[in-house]
Amino acid sequence: MPYSAPYSLYSQLVRKVLFSLGGGDPEIAHHRTIGALRALGARPGPVAALRALLAVPAPRTVFGLRFPNPVGLAAGMDKDGVALPGWAALGFGHVEVGTVTWHPQPGNPLPRLYRLPASEALINRMGFNNAGARALAQRLRTGPTPSMPVGISIGKSKVTPVAEAVEDYRSSLRALYPYGDYFAVNVSSPNTPGLRGLQDRALLDDLLGELTTEARALAYGGRPKPVLVKIAPDLDDAAIGEVIEVCAARSVAGVIATNTTLSRDGLAERDVATGAQAGGLSGRPLARRAREVVAFVHRESAGTLPVIGVGGIAEPSDGLRLLDAGASLVQVYTGFVYAGPALVRGISRAARAAGAASGDR
Numbered sequence: 142m143p144y145s146a147p148y149s150l151y152s153q154l155v156r157k158v159l160f161s162l163g164g165g166d167p168e169i170a171h172h173r174t175i176g177a178l179r180a181l182g183a184r185p186g187p188v189a190a191l192r193a194l195l196a197v198p199a200p201r202t203v204f205g206l207r208f209p210n211p212v213g214l215a216a217g218m219d220k221d222g223v224a225l226p227g228w229a230a231l232g233f234g235h236v237e238v239g240t241v242t243w244h245p246q247p248g249n250p251l252p253r254l255y256r257l258p259a260s261e262a263l264i265n266r267m268g269f270n271n272a273g274a275r276a277l278a279q280r281l282r283t284g285p286t287p288s289m290p291v292g293i294s295i296g297k298s299k300v301t302p303v304a305e306a307v308e309d310y311r312s313s314l315r316a317l318y319p320y321g322d323y324f325a326v327n328v329s330s331p332n333t334p335g336l337r338g339l340q341d342r343a344l345l346d347d348l349l350g351e352l353t354t355e356a357r358a359l360a361y362g363g364r365p366k367p368v369l370v371k372i373a374p375d376l377d378d379a380a381i382g383e384v385i386e387v388c389a390a391r392s393v394a395g396v397i398a399t400n401t402t403l404s405r406d407g408l409a410e411r412d413v414a415t416g417a418q419a420g421g422l423s424g425r426p427l428a429r430r431a432r433e434v435v436a437f438v439h440r441e442s443a444g445t446l447p448v449i450g451v452g453g454i455a456e457p458s459d460g461l462r463l464l465d466a467g468a469s470l471v472q473v474y475t476g477f478v479y480a481g482p483a484l485v486r487g488i489s490r491a492a493r494a495a496g497a498a499s500g501d502r
């Protein structure tokens with residue numbers, strides 16, 4: 142059963158309504174949710190009132206940024222950054238917008254998003270549908286100042302060959318640099334052909350070296366904004382060890398672990414309509430592997446590399462376990478779809494009660 146806070150309006154009503162929209166089409170529910178939060182976000186009064194009510198203060202400083210609480214919205218939910226005040230109203234401590242690409246692109250053909258309710262999971266093969274880095278820069282430039290840190294996830298455009306990936310990422314970083322608090326280099330989505338290959342040591346070293354150099358240049362002698370890398374849960378220990386070495390060599394500020402998985406372990410739905418769909422699996426079945434990867438990065442880097450833990454947080458205790466495993470911050474996506482804003486509050490409360498074990502970094 143999905144986690145639900147006592148008397149949660151979300152689990153009693155909102156989720157039922159959302160899940161039935163468009164004949165149960167998950168992408169329609171997604172667009173309606175984003176649309177509603179966008180409309181809410183245009184009203185500063187209600188946003189401030191809701192945030193005062195829903196945001197649980199549990200502040201911490203990570204890679205030089207002050208976060209009001211450790212719970213962020215994971216990349217992919219608000220790819221074009223259209224609802225930032227809406228997310229703030231729901232109590233999030235940060236939002237990672239994107240993944241955006243240099244070239245606007247429609248993503249993969251529909252359908253491309255599947256609910257697997259018995260497993261509290263999703264399978265998606267969205268393929269970075271987004272309006273492009275320049276459109277996001279324009280929106281963030283003219284939008285209201287966010288009340289929490291905003292990360293920007295950048296990825297490779299589908300039309301750009303892997304051999305030209307560095308320039309593609311660099312163009313996005315340049316366009317967006319003034320508007321993000323940190324940047325996430327996404328090399329781990331399973332839905333862009335060749336993308337995960339950028340996690341290989343030599344390619345990753347080149348990519349992250351160029352992007353951290355670019356960030357230093359864009360900082361004009363000041364402190365460069367943090368550049369992080371988001372990794373797949375399907376890497377083995379040796380490969381993750383190499384990523385950690387590259388991060389240390391290239392002044393990468395942290396690791397986001399993890400993206401969706403190609404594994405179908407722990408899934409109740411195995412039929413063709415759902416579990417056998419191509420794409421990345423997220424949600425409860427991912428929790429254990431995400432925790433292993435977070436713990437591994439924390440241990441192997443001797444705690445020097447801050448980790449944002451993401452994957453399978455379905456209830457507050459899952460978030461706490463990721464923080465205990467060494468994450469400095471956590472993010473939610475699928476758990477939020479099933480449990481709603483109570484999950485965000487629940488994790489922040491649990492982290493505050495636990496005395497914020499992993500503390501400031």
Ligand SMILES: Cc1cc2nc3c(=O)[nH]c(=O)nc-3n(C[C@H](O)[C@H](O)[C@H](O)COP(=O)(O)O)c2cc1C
Nearest residue numbers: 215216217240265399400423424452453473474475
């Ligand atoms: C529909 C969907 C779209 C996603 N899009 C992105 C994306 O654009 N960039 C990215 O880095 N991760 C993306 N993710 C991965 C999430 O950010 C997160 O890493 C993953 O879902 C695991 O967390 P969860 O179990 O809480 O969902 C997406 C996930 C879903 C379900």
